[in-house]
Amino acid sequence: MNGKTDLETLIEMMAKLPGLGPRSARRAVLHLIKKRALLLMPLADQLTRVGQTVRECLNCGNIGTASLCAICESDKRANGELCVVEDVADLWAMERASVFKGRYHVLGGALSALDAVGPEELRIPKLLDRIAAENVSEVILALNATVDGQTTAHYIAEQLEGRIAVTSLAQGVPVGGELDYLDDGTIGAALKARKAV
Numbered sequence: 001m002n003g004k005t006d007l008e009t010l011i012e013m014m015a016k017l018p019g020l021g022p023r024s025a026r027r028a029v030l031h032l033i034k035k036r037a038l039l040l041m042p043l044a045d046q047l048t049r050v051g052q053t054v055r056e057c058l059n060c061g062n063i064g065t066a067s068l069c070a071i072c073e074s075d076k077r078a079n080g081e082l083c084v085v086e087d088v089a090d091l092w093a094m095e096r097a098s099v100f101k102g103r104y105h106v107l108g109g110a111l112s113a114l115d116a117v118g119p120e121e122l123r124i125p126k127l128l129d130r131i132a133a134e135n136v137s138e139v140i141l142a143l144n145a146t147v148d149g150q151t152t153a154h155y156i157a158e159q160l161e162g163r164i165a166v167t168s169l170a171q172g173v174p175v176g177g178e179l180d181y182l183d184d185g186t187i188g189a190a191l192k193a194r195k196a197v
Helices: 004-014 022-034 036-053 086-098 126-132 145-160 184-193
Strands: 081-085 103-107 136-143 165-168
Touching: 004 022, 004 184, 022 036, 081 086, 081 126, 086 103, 103 126, 126 145, 145 165
Parallel strands: 081 103, 081 136, 136 165
Antiparallel strands: none
């Protein structure tokens, strides 16, 4: 038999998910099979439904089941603050923290000369259009502290210079962090972002 079984194919597909390797995928698939009626069949049905109904918000790039996500639809979120993130996972992380009450803009990645990702490949032109159309008073750059993330932040800040307030998330020592366990870049960023006590 040259072809793979459906089970082997399922395990390979599961292994491609973030955080799952081949061994974890096998365990997950075996668990789903043992709980076929309780987990496997409902999961398969839900995956089909989500695959058919999920879409990208036309305004911000979040995902949901309508043309506009609940955040963009909410008048309470139209407070003039626009938080720019690289992808939907970052937006969800910000929402999980429950500290930001404005709207978001998902870029869909970061600028990268190595990967030939320029402003047009991201949602940067849409960001500039939104700022003009939505009466935005502050853009908060919540981009990853990577070279590409910081390059993207610098590019956006340059585009908006003199037009609008642009801020970024503070970087440095995390709450509960010990200096001995931090990398050099984090310690350097923390030192640069120091504040009066």
